[in-house]
Amino acid sequence: MNSLQRLLLVVTLLASSHTLLAQRTFTNPIKNSGPDPWVLQKDGWYYYMNTTGSNLTLWKTRNIADLATAESKVIYTPPAGQPYSRELWAPEIHSFKDNRGDARWYIYFSADSLNNLTHRVWVIENPSPDPMQGEWTMKGKIGDKDNHWEIDMSVIDYKGQLYATWSGWEGAGNGRQDIYIARLKNPWTIDGDRVKISQPDQPWEMHGDVPQAWQKNGEVAKIYVNEGPEFLPHNDRLFIAYSANACWLDYCLGLLTYTGAGDLLDPKSWTKSAGPVFTQAPENGVWAPGHGGFFRAADGKDWMIYHANPSATDGCGNKRAPHIQPFTWNTDGSPNFGKPAPKTPMPVPSDH
Template identity: 85%
Template sequence: MLISLSKSWLLGGLLGFTLFISTSHQLAAQRTFTNPIKNSGPDPWVLQKGDWYYYMNTTGRNLTLWKTRNMADLATAESKIIYTPPAGKPYSRELWAPEIHSFNGKWYIYFSADSLNNLSHRVWVIENSSLDPMQGEWIMKGKIGDKGNHWEIDMSVMDYNGQLYATWSGWEGPTNGRQDIYIARLKNPWTLDGDRVKISQPDQPWEQHGDVPQEWQKNGEVPKIYVNEGPEFLRHGRNLFIVYSANACWLDYCLGLLTYKGKGDLLDPKNWAKSKEPVFSQAPENGVWAPGHGGFFRSADGKQDWMIYHANSSANDGCGNKRAPHIQAFSWNTDGSPNFGKPVPNKPIPVPAEQ
């Protein structure tokens, strides 16, 4: 009996020790990363396709594509300049906010560009039929714009129950110092179907911190520029949202939320409700200023929701290349709306869960 008890104790001890070693190994194997995931990357965008994440950001000169199996590894990911516009074209300068999408077995990239200055900014579309977007030829499909040929930037596209929709930031008139959010249906990935519809303008106090930099001021005047831009679709179950950037990138950039009420035409402004406050704001106490231009993806195991956004590391970094991409997990409120929390400190956190 004593021998039996001794054997049981010994076996139990060995089992416990084995479990301890296994658990310790798992903890040691847990990878971490620290934001930002790349030193520079304004207007970040992520497309999750199969086992890969395809990433783009504003370079200003060309369209560069990154490819990685985990977004935490972006700094060392494979990258390639996949398109450089010919000189002299109406889309040859100031290339902003590129996004890669996949529809009907083909790849599409939407980007904002101009030929002379910001006043001529429009959105352009290129197409690739290759299985791998890092390979093959990218073909210009043309300008994608409304009938009035209005100024537009930051277009994103979504397949919603078999119908393609586009949303972007534009001006109501030729120049009016205010950027609004528009939506329209698409006939195909490079052609709008019908007129644009405005579903948001910066009409809330928290969206109207629009003082321009001193060097922009003329004759002692202090103009205002009110901004809604960088709209991105976000789906969760039956719920549909548009997350957008408010205020100016040189000020307290933040994220607002438009919620589709669940019934009726997406092109009816009455079917969208705006958040009463920003849903994601800067956190100076965590060393993160002016977060904006948010995008979304899931971890490789399909269990975690993550957001990506650019942010500055100081209050005076402005709208240039100091804006760098950050990622962090987020959750959902009981009413189905996203809960982004606040920007996390630039300290080691676990990478998005891997398969």
């Protein structure tokens, strides 16, 4: 084989390799179970979490489509008897810099000590470069000054200022969950008052019939839900996608929009979508989609992650599994999520 033939062979092999990589596919769901999925992409790695109920488990992978075989580790188990020792929900891992400019990891999770009435959000911290290593320490409860019920907190660094958004009650279990926002003094401390920017007040987000069995236990007959808020920045605008209705019903996504004008903490600076922006697709085998997040692949394509049920009657249990799919942007700058993708092979998110 002469030099030219060798060169042609190398080029052919490289081209074949690239084609094989480009043709890699996955099929939703990317893991058999995973309520309240969350993904953070940092330094070429995807860090993934979902509700387990009893601990905080972290997954780490180069491509989120490979989640089912990814490295995983229980990184935190709360001590028994603590006010954050039960019903751990919706954990999210984030990375923020401290006052010295050093990056630290933070995980926000909802937990209680007795029952759902005691649910609050808690924060743990890890200074290790790799969140799978090092020691996680409890920073404490993060909440408003009046200690209201709260779950599903997410945090963003928006133009150099930290903000948190979450789902909470106005009073003590009034049958309605609202969306709140607040400024943060640091990653574990709210600075000032919480501000309500959404409550279930549209017909499409008020399908709140409670199962009869729950009513026998003293629950109200209807619960109207706004929960699972997730920030989505795009150019000079900021969105919050949130889950409406109930996880045992036709869970769907609504959208709050901040246009970039006015105070982020002024409710008048936010507008609500006229209808749901992402709904279930029975024709594709996807029911009750909601509570997820967003990430950008290496090729610049935007993706969403959300949990969904495989049938209409699966409710709020562990049959909820993580799905991912790309989304686009409308001409007015708002996200276009389309509808839940069918459970057929799709190209994996780009990792190079």
